[in-house]
Amino acid sequence: MLTIKNLHAQINGKEILRGIDLNIRAGEVHAIMGPNGSGKSTLAQLLAGREGYQVSAGSVDYLGRDLLAMMPEERAREGVFLAFQYPVEIPGVSNALFLKTSLNSIRKHHGLTELDAMDFLHLLRDKMKLVGMDESFLSRAVNEGFSGGEKKRNEILQLAVLEPRLAILDETDSGLDIDALKLIADGINGMRNPERAIVLVTHYQRLLNYIVPDVVHVLSQGRIVKSGGAELALELEQHGYGWVEAEYAARNAAQER
Amino acid sequence: MNLQQDSRQNIEPEHVPLPGHDVPWVVRARQSAFERFAAHGFPTRREEEWKYTDVSAIGKRASLKPAPPDPTSDAAALILFRDSGHLMVFVDGHYSGELSAAGELPAGVRLASLADMLNEAADLPEAFFDQLHEHTIFAALNNAFATGGAVLNLAPGTVLDAPVYLLFIASGQGAAIYPRNIVIAGEGASATVIEHYLGVIDAHNFTDVVTQISLGAGAQLQHCKLVQEGSGAFHVAGIHAEQAADSRFVSHSFVLGGRLTRNDITSSLNEPGCLCTLNGLYLLDGKQHVDHHTRIDHIAPSGISREYYRGIMNGESRGVFNGKLLVHPGAVKTDAHQANHNLLLSRQACVDTKPQLEILADDVKCTHGATVGQLNDDSLFYLRSRGVDAALARSLLIYGFANDIIEKVGVPDLRARIRHLVLERLPQGGQIKVML
Ligand SMILES: Nc1ncnc2c1ncn2[C@@H]1O[C@H](COP(=O)(O)OP(=O)(O)O)[C@@H](O)[C@H]1O
Ligand SMILES: [Mg+2]
Numbered sequence: 001m002l003t004i005k006n007l008h009a010q011i012n013g014k015e016i017l018r019g020i021d022l023n024i025r026a027g028e029v030h031a032i033m034g035p036n037g038s039g040k041s042t043l044a045q046l047l048a049g050r051e052g053y054q055v056s057a058g059s060v061d062y063l064g065r066d067l068l069a070m071m072p073e074e075r076a077r078e079g080v081f082l083a084f085q086y087p088v089e090i091p092g093v094s095n096a097l098f099l100k101t102s103l104n105s106i107r108k109h110h111g112l113t114e115l116d117a118m119d120f121l122h123l124l125r126d127k128m129k130l131v132g133m134d135e136s137f138l139s140r141a142v143n144e145g146f147s148g149g150e151k152k153r154n155e156i157l158q159l160a161v162l163e164p165r166l167a168i169l170d171e172t173d174s175g176l177d178i179d180a181l182k183l184i185a186d187g188i189n190g191m192r193n194p195e196r197a198i199v200l201v202t203h204y205q206r207l208l209n210y211i212v213p214d215v216v217h218v219l220s221q222g223r224i225v226k227s228g229g230a231e232l233a234l235e236l237e238q239h240g241y242g243w244v245e246a247e248y249a250a251r252n253a254a255q256e257r
Numbered sequence: 258m259n260l261q262q263d264s265r266q267n268i269e270p271e272h273v274p275l276p277g278h279d280v281p282w283v284v285r286a287r288q289s290a291f292e293r294f295a296a297h298g299f300p301t302r303r304e305e306e307w308k309y310t311d312v313s314a315i316g317k318r319a320s321l322k323p324a325p326p327d328p329t330s331d332a333a334a335l336i337l338f339r340d341s342g343h344l345m346v347f348v349d350g351h352y353s354g355e356l357s358a359a360g361e362l363p364a365g366v367r368l369a370s371l372a373d374m375l376n377e378a379a380d381l382p383e384a385f386f387d388q389l390h391e392h393t394i395f396a397a398l399n400n401a402f403a404t405g406g407a408v409l410n411l412a413p414g415t416v417l418d419a420p421v422y423l424l425f426i427a428s429g430q431g432a433a434i435y436p437r438n439i440v441i442a443g444e445g446a447s448a449t450v451i452e453h454y455l456g457v458i459d460a461h462n463f464t465d466v467v468t469q470i471s472l473g474a475g476a477q478l479q480h481c482k483l484v485q486e487g488s489g490a491f492h493v494a495g496i497h498a499e500q501a502a503d504s505r506f507v508s509h510s511f512v513l514g515g516r517l518t519r520n521d522i523t524s525s526l527n528e529p530g531c532l533c534t535l536n537g538l539y540l541l542d543g544k545q546h547v548d549h550h551t552r553i554d555h556i557a558p559s560g561i562s563r564e565y566y567r568g569i570m571n572g573e574s575r576g577v578f579n580g581k582l583l584v585h586p587g588a589v590k591t592d593a594h595q596a597n598h599n600l601l602l603s604r605q606a607c608v609d610t611k612p613q614l615e616i617l618a619d620d621v622k623c624t625h626g627a628t629v630g631q632l633n634d635d636s637l638f639y640l641r642s643r644g645v646d647a648a649l650a651r652s653l654l655i656y657g658f659a660n661d662i663i664e665k666v667g668v669p670d671l672r673a674r675i676r677h678l679v680l681e682r683l684p685q686g687g688q689i690k691v692m693l
Contacts, residue, residue, distance in 0.1 A: 048642045049638075049641070049642065050638055050642075051634075051638070071641070071647075072638060072641040072642050073641045073642075073644050073645060073646050073647065073650075075642075076641070076642055076643055076644035077644045081642075082642055084639070084642075087639075088635050088636050088638075088639035089636075090636055090639070090640070090653075090654065090657055091657055091658065091661050092656065092657030092658055092659065092660035092661040092664070093653055093654075093656065093657035093660070097653075097689070097692055097693065098640075098643075098653075100692045101640075101643075101645055101649065101653060101688075101689070101692055102640075102643035102644050102645055103644075104692065105643075105644040105645050105646065105649070106644040109644070141657070141661075158643065162643070162644070
């Protein structure tokens with residue numbers, strides 16, 4: 001579904017991603033772990049289409065298309081979804097209006113009829129139950145005055161409503177208490193299916209107790225330095241990232257010799 | 258004196274048939290106001306209060322003479338919500354009994370046209386008509402020529418649930434229109450008043466209106482004003498409130514139309530425990546110019562004031578906001594907050610925003626903030642990442658910015674109406690409207 005080859009990207013001339021290779025197939029759950037500042041969010045935002053990154057080399061193929069050539073809204077309509085690490089507040093626009101505008105934009109793109117107020121409300125009620133959100137959140141402005149945890153839930157609500165093919169979740173677990181984490185993990189597990197790929201960006205292992213990934217990648221200084229199975233996350237939890245980085249450096253040095 | 262085409266003779270109040278021309282004190286009040294105007298003329302930009310707003314074009318108009326009543330005008334078509342409580346319609350400043358529907362009023366509430374009041378000299382305290390606000394010469398001009406407007410008099414303890422809807426229609430080209438409104442709320446009385454100024458599309462009338470408000474102890478008034486004048490129209494207004502102990506005054510000012518609009522909105526918190534809220538939104542395009550000068554005087558202790566003004570400027574338009582806040586000696590425990598935020602949507606648009614705080618009492622809390630900016634990139638990206646195209650995302654953000662002010666209006670019909678009017682002005686507003 002998603003093939004990233006040798007991706008290099010800069011922000012204001014500073015190289016943040018330094019040669020990423022990643023292959024994600026439909027039906028898989030990948031975890032991308034790594035220390036703070038390693039480039040996880042940069043990768044996630046770049047995939048969603050944020051401006052301000054200069055891609056100096058490499059390519060990203062999404063379902064046979066050049067993802068980097070698509071507008072952010074086009075990517076979303078074609079099924080790419082990013083749950084933001086820091087969800088944005090939109091004063092004066094209610095959550096309901098926001099979700100309706102978004103869902104209808106995507107439906108229209110696929111030639112589906114736009115949902116009317118009643119159908120939309122029904123859909124929303126079910127999805128809100130899924131993430132344990134109160135209906136009062138519908139009339140409140142998007143993320144305005146939401147607690148950290150409420151913002152994260154709101155991202156998952158959008159995920160549940162928009163039903164993307166490729167979901168990238170950037171640190172959705174941070175700021176959640178254990179009950180909320182379980183609830184959201186249940187919601188995400190419920191969305192696993194053979195047509196959908198999920199990428200969990202996190203630097204804690206905690207979330208992966210509830211959502212068991214097929215593949216775990218370690219990102220460090222803009223490179224994937226190690227990939228492995230779910231057990232890799234446990235090792236990282238116990239021993240930190242140092243040993244992976246050291247191993248990678250040694251391997252590189254050996255290759256150079 | 259810059260009355261360029263009218264000879265003084267021609268427009269002197271005594272030569273124009275005006276309401277109250279048989280009542281000696283009315284004639285005297287008009288004459289002295291006219292003298293004041295004639296001596297001073299229109300303000301120039303050299304005056305601090307008019308630094309950013311050039312009214313010289315008004316002085317160059319064909320006539321300042323009040324428009325005559327026009328029984329043939331088809332203003333009825335313009336009435337928006339007829340069933341909304343107590344409707345009074347004024348066409349070119351003249352009360353139209355035919356178009357109005359004042360409805361049932363509870364005992365103790367009097368709602369009448371100013372013209373009737375002046376002719377009868379009934380129920381109307383002389384002081385209200387005579388009273389001039391020294392900070393604007395336009396009030397003097399209004400006093401000299403006022404033809405219509407509403408007088409609402411609420412006896413102590415009376416509560417008017419449905420809003421009083423005053424609709425001012427400018428039908429003709431180039432007419433000078435002088436409405437005068439007076440609201441007197443006795444102790445503990447409460448009401449909502451809507452002033453709606455509506456001009457036909459390309460009207461270039463001049464409206465000079467004054468609204469005086471007196472709130473007794475514990476009285477409550479919500480005042481909503483909506484300016485939708487025609488594209489060539491000048492609109493100059495004063496709204497002046499006087500508040501007794503524990504009264505609440507809430508003012509909403511929306512300006513969506515007109516060539517040049519100047520609103521002076523003032524309130525004086527004369528006794529302890531008053532609450533005053535001034536909200537406003539201006540949405541400008543083309544060469545529109547809108548100037549709000551607000552002034553809140555905290556004279557007595559423990560007053561609370563809140564002020565939220567927002568502007569959205571496109572094209573070559575210009576917004577002006579001047580928020581004066583005076584905390585007089587002795588007005589301890591004053592709690593005041595003022596905010597003016599502006600969105601510039603084009604390079605040629607501009608805004609002048611100036612908070613003016615003078616604090617002469619101790620133990621007060623006064624805060625203010627003003628910003629001028631563009632649409633936020635993070636918000637735009639967030640919306641686009643959800644499949645919303647860039648143009649719709651922009652309209653949605655502008656709508657949200659405006660809606661924060663619209664939401665404060667306590668009249669559901671009017672709130673919905675203003676939302677729609679704002680959306681009609683946004684490029685993708687139609688798409689948003691169907692989703693509300
Ligand atoms: N807009 C920006 N301008 C300059 N540097 C940035 C910007 N955004 C991120 N960075 C830098 O890029 C690096 C990676 O950041 P980020 O992708 O947020 O890391 P992570 O999500 O793994 O914690 C950090 O060193 C960060 O300081
Ligand atoms: Mg991050």
